[in-house]
Amino acid sequence: xxxxxLLDIVAILKKKYKVTGCELIYKEDYExxxxxxxxxxxxxERVNVVTSKLFACYSTLHAFVKAxxxxxxxxxxxxxxxxxxxxxxxxxxxxxxxxxxxxLPATIAELVxxxxxxxxxxxxLLAEIFHKPAVICDVHCIKIxxxxxxxxxKDPVKVEKSLKAMLPPEESAEFCHRLVKFGREVCKTRLPxxxxxxxxxxxxxxxxxxxxxxxxxxx
Numbered sequence: 001x002x003x004x005x006l007l008d009i010v011a012i013l014k015k016k017y018k019v020t021g022c023e024l025i026y027k028e029d030y031e032x033x034x035x036x037x038x039x040x041x042x043x044x045e046r047v048n049v050v051t052s053k054l055f056a057c058y059s060t061l062h063a064f065v066k067a068x069x070x071x072x073x074x075x076x077x078x079x080x081x082x083x084x085x086x087x088x089x090x091x092x093x094x095x096x097x098x099x100x101x102x103x104l105p106a107t108i109a110e111l112v113x114x115x116x117x118x119x120x121x122x123x124x125l126l127a128e129i130f131h132k133p134a135v136i137c138d139v140h141c142i143k144i145x146x147x148x149x150x151x152x153x154k155d156p157v158k159v160e161k162s163l164k165a166m167l168p169p170e171e172s173a174e175f176c177h178r179l180v181k182f183g184r185e186v187c188k189t190r191l192p193x194x195x196x197x198x199x200x201x202x203x204x205x206x207x208x209x210x211x212x213x214x215x216x217x218x219x
Contacts, residue, residue, distance in 0.1 A: 003166040005202055006150045010171055012198050013178040021177055022128050025051065029104045029129045030061045030096060033114065034089050036121035042079040050079050061102060064093035088116025106130050119160060123173075133169035135160045136176040140183030147187065147205035 073086040111122035123134035145151040
């Protein structure tokens, strides 16, 4: 039941969004790791503005390892949480250089060892860099999966594993990218545009709202 609903939603969003993929701009593999860390609680558009300067200043992995903390922190400050993010970036690049011979590791288990890299970023790296099936479980993925009733939890790890079990592997990463677009344009957190939503027939959230309105009208 849930899987068929999910497959229907995959088809709808695939038709709606033909051009997909990661919106973070990068050239080198490690640059996507850096951009992914900066994207925590920050819009991709702002991250891309910051990294255009950042990657010009630090053009190699080793340059990040040897970065002056104060200078790096100042550059990335517009992304928020700059103190923590600067520490993580330097330490993660150092681990890549020392532990992984200068190359991003290619498994979730190894990627999450990098400071500041959680499962969301690790899955993004798997999909973008290594072209492996991955469920990139961000706030939009969690929110929409819960609202349409294909997942009955908002726990990121549980949502990731649940979707991974139901999605065709070749569709998983692209589906998550489409959810981001759909979440920004239609299924917004506070004011979802239910009146134009292509997923409204599957949406538990919308049905609850309708029932509440009926109760209000009766009262």
